Amino acid sequence: MADSAFFSTLSHEGVLAVRGPDASKFLQGQLTCNLNYLSDASASLGARCTPKGRMLSSFRVVSVFDGFLLAMASELVEPQLLDLQKYAVFSKSKLIDESADWVRFGLHEGDAALASLGLDLPGHADSVARVADLLALRLSDGRAELWAPASQAEHLQAQLAAQLAHAPLNRWLLAQVRAGIGQVLGATRELFIPQMLNLQALGGVSFKKGCYTGQEIVARMQYLGKLKRRLYRLAVDGEQLPAPATELFSPERSGSVGEVVLAAQSDSGFELLAVLLEDAVSDGRIHLGTPQGLPLRLLDLPYTLDSNREIQR
Numbered sequence: 001m002a003d004s005a006f007f008s009t010l011s012h013e014g015v016l017a018v019r020g021p022d023a024s025k026f027l028q029g030q031l032t033c034n035l036n037y038l039s040d041a042s043a044s045l046g047a048r049c050t051p052k053g054r055m056l057s058s059f060r061v062v063s064v065f066d067g068f069l070l071a072m073a074s075e076l077v078e079p080q081l082l083d084l085q086k087y088a089v090f091s092k093s094k095l096i097d098e099s100a101d102w103v104r105f106g107l108h109e110g111d112a113a114l115a116s117l118g119l120d121l122p123g124h125a126d127s128v129a130r131v132a133d134l135l136a137l138r139l140s141d142g143r144a145e146l147w148a149p150a151s152q153a154e155h156l157q158a159q160l161a162a163q164l165a166h167a168p169l170n171r172w173l174l175a176q177v178r179a180g181i182g183q184v185l186g187a188t189r190e191l192f193i194p195q196m197l198n199l200q201a202l203g204g205v206s207f208k209k210g211c212y213t214g215q216e217i218v219a220r221m222q223y224l225g226k227l228k229r230r231l232y233r234l235a236v237d238g239e240q241l242p243a244p245a246t247e248l249f250s251p252e253r254s255g256s257v258g259e260v261v262l263a264a265q266s267d268s269g270f271e272l273l274a275v276l277l278e279d280a281v282s283d284g285r286i287h288l289g290t291p292q293g294l295p296l297r298l299l300d301l302p303y304t305l306d307s308n309r310e311i312q313r
Contacts, residue, residue: 005110007165012169015069023067029212035061041122042128044061046199056189057073071145105146105157109164114144134147182273187244187245191245230305231275238270246289247289251291286298
């Protein structure tokens with residue numbers, strides 16, 4: 001698929017708002033990212049984990065004047081809201097499903113379109129630009145997201161369409177796969193710890209912030225280096241899009257060696273992110289769905305893992 005400029009409507013995700021005087025203090029004990037690093041000019045990836053360090057959700061979080069907005073897979077918004085409410089009882093914070101209140105667009109090579117809206121978005125990852133009710137966020141691979149009140153959806157879409165091609169969601173997801181940005185979906189809830197999705201390499205885990213749910217397990221995996229599974233990018237020929245949590249197999253093992261995290265159609269088949277056992281990757285023979293399933297080819301990720309740099313956050 002061509003890499004020309006385009007925009008997509010991010011209809012696959014919802015927005016969970018946490019607002020109130022205690023929003024930061026409350027979330028700081030729940031999330032892997034350090035909210036103290038957030039400002040009007042910065043956002044972050046992050047996750048929420050079980051006590052065993054398994055991710056219940058992953059998201060992109062941005063601050064607003066009275067709290068925070070977390071964009072995550074739509075099917076996770078309600079269960080995360082209900083679960084977090086149990087811990088927010090004694091906190092001056094309120095959790096709201098604001099999915100219907102926001103519209104979000106993904107832009108590839110869309111800086112000129114953002115500028116026409118008055119948004120001068122810096123080029124470095126996780127930067128944020130604001131004007132009136134609009135938010136623009138920079139992603140690690142240079143793409144951008146535009147967040148706006150839902151009441152402006154039609155007007156903004158028309159303005160973007162005048163400058164960029166309106167592409168289907170698959171094109172945005174393919175760019176996400178190629179950027180190596182994994183994501184927890186309903187089918188993969190509680191399957192992975194953050195490092196399995198390389199979240200620490202993308203700024204979504206802080207090892208200096210102190211305690212949060214699951215922190216002990218996540219820190220142990222980072223400092224003791226015992227992680228045996230992590231995120232890889234692969235390609236496969238075929239006609240049916242691999243679903244999240246689809247198992248992968250190798251002749252090296254009798255059982256599954258990994259699971260699909262996210263997949264998107266490409267010009268020659270499909271590209272996907274998957275969490276795999278490292279010894280299966282070394283062997284190189286990986287099959288989709290069954291031991292006799294379609295063979296997968298390993299592709300490069302656009303970043304490297306550096307534990308020394310990662311623990312500085």
